[in-house]
Amino acid sequence: MYDFHSMVERRRTTSEKWHLIEEDMGPGSEDVIAMSVADMEFKPAPEIVDALVRAAQNDVFGYDYATDDYLASVTGWMKRRHGWQVEPQTIRLSDGVMPAVNTALRAVTRPGDKVIIQEPVYYPFRFAAERNGLTIENNELVQDAQGRYIMDFDDLEAKASDPRCTAMLLCNPHNPVGRVWSEDELRRVGDICIRHGVVVLADEIHADFAYPGHEVTMFGTLGERYAEHCFEFTAPTKTFNLAGLACSNAVIVNPGLRRRFDIAADNIAGLTVSHFGLVACQAAYDRAGAWLDELLTVLAGNLAMLRAFVQRTDGLRLVEPEGTYLAWLDCRGLGFDTDEKLRDFMRERARVYFDEGVLFGRSGSGFERVNLACPPQLLQQVLDSMGKALAGRQG
Ligand SMILES: Cc1ncc(COP(=O)(O)O)c(C=O)c1O
Incomplete structure (x- = not known):
């Protein structure tokens, strides 16, 4: 059994993924969670x-x-x-x-x-x-x-x-x-x-x-x-x-x-x-092959969590990934009329920093890329926070 559940604090380390939040959003962004750059929130295999x-x-x-x-x-x-x-x-x-x-x-x-x-x-x-x-x-x-x-x-x-x-x-x-x-x-x-x-x-x-x-x-x-x-x-x-x-x-x-x-x-x-x-x-x-095998089951669990969240949330659609640890989330049904508004909502209201879909090309407009390679409780925190922000928006 390897450890894919301990949280590793990477804010204010050399991590580019977490630094980007500070750089883009400045003071007051300490609670925003990074789900962007494709690296993982896991310590390396002990081997x-x-x-x-x-x-x-x-x-x-x-x-x-x-x-x-x-x-x-x-x-x-x-x-x-x-x-x-x-x-x-x-x-x-x-x-x-x-x-x-x-x-x-x-x-x-x-x-x-x-x-x-x-x-x-x-x-x-x-x-x-x-x-x-x-x-x-x-x-x-x-x-x-x-x-x-x-x-x-x-x-x-x-x-x-x-x-x-x-x-x-x-x-x-x-x-x-x-x-x-x-x-x-x-x-x-x-x-x-x-x-x-x-x-x-x-x-x-x-x-x-x-x-x-x-x-x-x-x-x-x-x-x-x-x-x-x-x-x-x-x-x-x-x-x-x-x-x-x-x-x-x-x-x-x-x-x-x-x-x-x-x-x-x-x-x-x-x-x-x-x-x-x-x-x-x-x-x-x-x-370290066994470490990877265990990681793959953690990722499948995270994907199932995201899928369940999307299924109970109006306006979201998951493009079911077959590989990678990234998920492509179709947010067009949320009704934001620009990518900037979607981005600002996710960052400022939901307190999560994704890679915006439109970065990947014009056809990525209205999407967000979710990085699933994190301890399940961090993903849960992100989903709870998104759920609350979306409910607040509708209410
Ligand atoms: C498809 C793809 N190619 C290349 C890279 C980067 O690779 P490297 O850091 O080895 O240049 C990434 C990183 O996210 C990637 O997703």
């Missing part, structure tokens, strides 16, 4: 802490490289958890998924090219494209009759067929809408991109989070021709709450793409990874 303590006491902190043991830990995890046979020499380390995504974009595009994203989506995708001088082609996700997000493949084909379109940023599973893309959906994406020479940059940082009944398909497991046509970005940082230690592992099967990635990395003076990032990643993948 990871032990390894870090041992490293702090015994190691020398010079320049590091990825040892065979380290690479075996990464490939072992991918094999056990995802049935994915990764060859060690295809792995490239960096201090984060986004530095690696940016590097891959530079490797396969030229300023002026077009890149496909699927909004509403993790907003740094848009920033990465724009900052690399690329034009965004938004293959907007659409909701079916049940409110489930699906891809518009006709639009994807049309956008990919433009010769100026050279890359696609795929979020698998998808932040914020929570879709765990099916094998069939991924294959269709792959077929379209291969047909039109569009390289797939698959961000799989959330791949270890799937709710019961769902299974994440790593893009590279679809078959050789798909694996050869993509970059895959993985990390232990979401899974084990290690973002502050900065560590990620990209898998690049195609030697040509790998070479271009290496050159692009050299051109920005190399990608790096911290010693503690390496130590934590290895300990996590080798020894």
Whole structure:
């Protein structure tokens, strides 16, 4: 049994998530609860802490490289958890998924090219494209009759067929809408991109989070021709709450793409990874699987709490997540006529600080992204507070 119930006070620490509240709302915001940035309100697995303590006491902190043991830990995890046979020499380390995504974009595009994203989506995708001088082609996700997000493949084909379109940023599973893309959906994406020479940059940082009944398909497991046509970005940082230690592992099967990635990395003076990032990643993948399994049951419980709250609250609708620890809450039925009013209501009246849906693209207007990775009693506090604020508004 691990501890997912103790509250950890992160206000006035180095936590960006909690600092944002103070920065945005100023004095008097000390009671507002953070449900925004995608990290977790849990202490790390004791197996990871032990390894870090041992490293702090015994190691020398010079320049590091990825040892065979380290690479075996990464490939072992991918094999056990995802049935994915990764060859060690295809792995490239960096201090984060986004530095690696940016590097891959530079490797396969030229300023002026077009890149496909699927909004509403993790907003740094848009920033990465724009900052690399690329034009965004938004293959907007659409909701079916049940409110489930699906891809518009006709639009994807049309956008990919433009010769100026050279890359696609795929979020698998998808932040914020929570879709765990099916094998069939991924294959269709792959077929379209291969047909039109569009390289797939698959961000799989959330791949270890799937709710019961769902299974994440790593893009590279679809078959050789798909694996050869993509970059895959993985990390232990979401899974084990290690973002502050900065560590990620990209898998690049195609030697040509790998070479271009290496050159692009050299051109920005190399990608790096911290010693503690390496130590934590290895300990996590080798020894903390049971911690993750228990976490997944806590998250399923939190999701059930949120679902029950939404069901008894007029004006709210939950987009049922299949993966990630994020939930996409449709607040359009609450009747706020602007996103600012919805945001202010949540922050000032309900005393909760979400990531506003509209940040993820125009189609996120009227939504809030809820971070479920917290002790159940904190989520309960948020729901009670929202319930009271909403009742007060109606009364
Ligand atoms: C889809 C996605 N990609 C990348 C990141 C950030 O990864 P990193 O901190 O390794 O750059 C996040 C963090 O929330 C994310 O949700």
